[in-house]
Amino acid sequence: MSLFKGSEGISEIEIHEPPLRKARTRYPLLRNLKRDKYLLILFLPCLLYYLLFKYAPIFGIVIAFKDYNLFQGIMASEWVGFKYFKQFFESKDFFPVIRNTFLLGFYKLLFGFPAPIILALLINEMRNAFFKRFVQTVSYLPHFISNVIVAGIVVMFLSPSGGIINEILAALGLEKITFMVEADWFRTIYVASDIWQHIGWGTIIYLAALASVDPQLYEASRIDGANRWKQTLHVTLPGIAPAIVIILILDIGKVLEIGFEKVFLLATPATYSIADIISTYVYRVGLTNANYSYATAIDLFTGLISFVFILSANWISRKISDNSLW
Known part of the structure; x- marks a missing residue:
């Protein structure tokens, strides 16, 4: 209300102020959803994928504790507790399967983890933009090739009759090697093919991290007399250390x-002693024989061990550095 002085005296005029817009503070979630609706639509397929194929199947874990019968269903099947876990632990295949899986994963981590870092550093040092893009494209392409095709390429290249590797050995005067039927070569073949297939894809994160390193740090290091190697050691690697630690964990x-696919395709009866890992064992013993409870128990055990590994790696990283997942 305000006072207005006119020719007939002072009068009062009612002024109605517009109501405050409380929707902005009362419903922030709806406002954010409306603002980001197009981003949410783009994210929706990814969300549905994880809900349908990652979170919904979690309910099936209960099969590991039941004597699952396909016709009775999950809920009506008999509860047996840790029967199938004990069966796996007491099996004669337990230690060989765990050993083969751990060693294959360890060699893959030991040689496969630093490979994308090294390639990213080498690509980052290239000065020819066309050649740099060419190398990136060529290194990315194998990632999109099916494991079936990759296994076929490996078998063809390593064939004792006409395989390019054995032809090179023969040209050098060396004896041809039957790679695919010698167990000692299996881990080398698997790790080498995996590095070739995924090294380019792994460089994406490291190249993005390299792009965020401050160029002024390189200029300061050059003024101090640091060569390219010392710049890499004292500027580049510390700059991408957070990304390296997260990927390592x-x-x-x-x-x-x-x-499962590549091991199953590359393995032969002659290499089962080395190539038989958890996933192939589950397929052969659990799924082929329709023992779904046994297969689920083994996979659940593997998931728990992986969970312990990632918790331990994160705890160690948090203790010795400032980088961790949480």
Whole structure:
């Protein structure tokens, strides 16, 4: 209300102020959803994928504790507790399978983890933009090739009759090697093919991290007389250290999660002593024989061990550095 002085005296005029817009503070979630609706639509397929194929199947874990019968269903099947876990621990295949899986995962981590870092550093040092893009493209392409095709390429290249590797050995006067039927070569073949297939894809994160390193640090190091090697050692690597630590922690958690397809395709009866890992054992003993409870128990055990690995790696990283997942 305000006073207005006119020719007839002072009068009062009612002024109605517009109501405050409380929607902004009362419903922030709706406002944010409306603002980011297009981003949420783009994220929706990814969310549905994880809900359907990652979170929804978690309910099936209960099968590991039941004598699952396909016709009775999950809830009506008999509860047996830790029967199948004990069966796996007491099996004669327990230690060989765990050993093969751990060693294959360890060698993959030991040689496969630093490979993308080294390639990213080498690409970062290239000065020819066209050649740099060419190398990036060529190194990325194998990641999109099916494991079936990769296994076929490996078998063809290592064939004792006409394989390019054995032809090179023969040209050098060396004896041809039957790679695919010698157990001692299996881990080398698997790790080498995996590095070739995924090294380019792994460089994406490290190249993005390298792009965030302050160029002024390189200029300061050059003024101090540092060569390219010392710049890499004291500027580049510390700059991408957070990304390296995060990827390392995640990879440690995947030591026992060796892919089934490539091992299954590359393995032969002559290499089972080395190539038989958890995933192939589950397929052969659990799924082929329709023993779903046994297969689920083994996979649940593997998941728990991987969870312990990632927790331990994160705890150690948090103790010795400032970088960790949480």
